[in-house]
Amino acid sequence: MHRLSFLTAGLLALALAGCSSEPLRRVDALTTSPKPLEQPIGQAHSALAAAPTCCSGIEQLPFEPLEAGFAGDVLIDTQAPAYSFKTGKSFFRAFALPAGGPSFEIRLYSQAGSSVLAPNAMLLDSRMRPTRLLDADDFAYVPPTGLKGDSLDARLRIDRSQPDHPGNERYLILYTSDAQMAGQTVLQHPAKAYAKALGNEPPSIPDPMAEHSPVGVIRLVMIPDNAAGSTVKGYVPGYSIGQEMGNELPSAPAPTVLPETSAYYRQSIDTALAQKNLERALRLADEAARVGDSTAKQHLLERIEIR
Structure with missing residues (x-):
C-alpha cells in the first residue's frame, strides 16, 4: 500500500456529550x-x-x-x-x-x-x-x-x-x-x-x-x-445494495453507471495489475459490479489473459 506523508490540518477537538475523553x-x-x-x-x-x-x-x-x-x-x-x-x-x-x-x-x-x-x-x-x-x-x-x-x-x-x-x-x-x-x-x-x-x-x-x-x-x-499524487478521475457513486453488506435494507436499484465511472474502475484495475496486486484488482471488479458496472469483471479477465 502506498504511503503518503501525513498532511497538516486544523480541527478543534470536539467533545461528545457525556464523554470525558478527547475523541x-x-x-x-x-x-x-x-x-x-x-x-x-x-x-x-x-x-x-x-x-x-x-x-x-x-x-x-x-x-x-x-x-x-x-x-x-x-x-x-x-x-x-x-x-x-x-x-x-x-x-x-x-x-x-x-x-x-x-x-x-x-x-x-x-x-x-x-x-x-x-x-x-x-x-x-x-x-x-x-x-x-x-x-x-x-x-x-x-x-x-x-x-x-x-x-x-x-x-x-x-x-x-x-x-x-x-x-x-x-x-x-x-x-x-x-x-x-x-x-x-x-x-x-x-x-x-x-x-x-x-x-x-x-x-x-x-x-x-x-x-x-x-x-x-x-x-x-x-x-x-x-x-500531489492524486490521479483519481470520474465520478464513483457510493450507494451499494444493503444486503451485500449484511444490512437489512429494502431492495433498491444501483445508480445508473456513467461512462466516467466505468473508466475509473478500468483504470484502477489496470493500475492494480501493473502493481501485481491481483487481490485489489478482483475487489475493484466486485465493487464495480455492485454499483452496476457488469463489464468490469470481463475487463479484468481480458487484462489477465493479455499478460
Missing part, C-alpha cells in the same frame, strides 16, 4: 505515530459489557463534524459511546464528513502494539442509508515504515464531483465487531524488519502477536483530490 487529536506532519492503547484487554471487555447503549438507531448516533483536510488520531477508549451493531456491541466514534469541496481520500491506520483495535468502518449517505462496510478483508496489516509503527490500514475515496447526488457518502462510523475482537494480528518482529532493510536473511524467530481489543487509536488522514 480527536490533531497531528502534524512530523509527529510520530501515536502509541496504541495498552489497557488490559480483559478490563476493556468488561467495560464494554457494562457500558450502556447510547442510542436506539444509527441515525441517533452522536456524529462529530470533520473539517476538510483533517489529519489526526481517533481515540476509541472505554469513555467512547457504545452501540449494539448487527455485528455486536462496540465502542465507536461517528463523524459527519464535509459535504462540499473537492472529492477526497480517507486513510485509516489502526495503531498496533501488544493489542490493536481491528476496525470496521461504515459509510452512510445523507439519508443515513449504509453505503459501504469495510471489515477484516479491507484492513491490511502493514509493518513499520519511517515514523509509522505497526498498523492495520485501509483507504477509501469519498466522491464530491456531483454535490447533489443522492448516493453521496456523508457519514463515517469507526467501530469493531464480535468476530474482530476474537482474533489477533501477527506483527513483524523488529529484528526481521532490520534484517530485510539491510538485505539480509531474516532470523528464524517468532513474531509478536497483537490481541484484538475493544479499544484503540486510529489515525485518520483526509487527502483532497487536488493533493
Whole structure:
C-alpha cells in the first residue's frame, strides 16, 4: 500500500456529550505515530459489557463534524459511546464528513502494539442509508515504515464531483465487531524488519502477536483530490445494495453507471495489475459490479489473459 506523508490540518477537538475523553487529536506532519492503547484487554471487555447503549438507531448516533483536510488520531477508549451493531456491541466514534469541496481520500491506520483495535468502518449517505462496510478483508496489516509503527490500514475515496447526488457518502462510523475482537494480528518482529532493510536473511524467530481489543487509536488522514499524487478521475457513486453488506435494507436499484465511472474502475484495475496486486484488482471488479458496472469483471479477465 502506498504511503503518503501525513498532511497538516486544523480541527478543534470536539467533545461528545457525556464523554470525558478527547475523541480527536490533531497531528502534524512530523509527529510520530501515536502509541496504541495498552489497557488490559480483559478490563476493556468488561467495560464494554457494562457500558450502556447510547442510542436506539444509527441515525441517533452522536456524529462529530470533520473539517476538510483533517489529519489526526481517533481515540476509541472505554469513555467512547457504545452501540449494539448487527455485528455486536462496540465502542465507536461517528463523524459527519464535509459535504462540499473537492472529492477526497480517507486513510485509516489502526495503531498496533501488544493489542490493536481491528476496525470496521461504515459509510452512510445523507439519508443515513449504509453505503459501504469495510471489515477484516479491507484492513491490511502493514509493518513499520519511517515514523509509522505497526498498523492495520485501509483507504477509501469519498466522491464530491456531483454535490447533489443522492448516493453521496456523508457519514463515517469507526467501530469493531464480535468476530474482530476474537482474533489477533501477527506483527513483524523488529529484528526481521532490520534484517530485510539491510538485505539480509531474516532470523528464524517468532513474531509478536497483537490481541484484538475493544479499544484503540486510529489515525485518520483526509487527502483532497487536488493533493500531489492524486490521479483519481470520474465520478464513483457510493450507494451499494444493503444486503451485500449484511444490512437489512429494502431492495433498491444501483445508480445508473456513467461512462466516467466505468473508466475509473478500468483504470484502477489496470493500475492494480501493473502493481501485481491481483487481490485489489478482483475487489475493484466486485465493487464495480455492485454499483452496476457488469463489464468490469470481463475487463479484468481480458487484462489477465493479455499478460
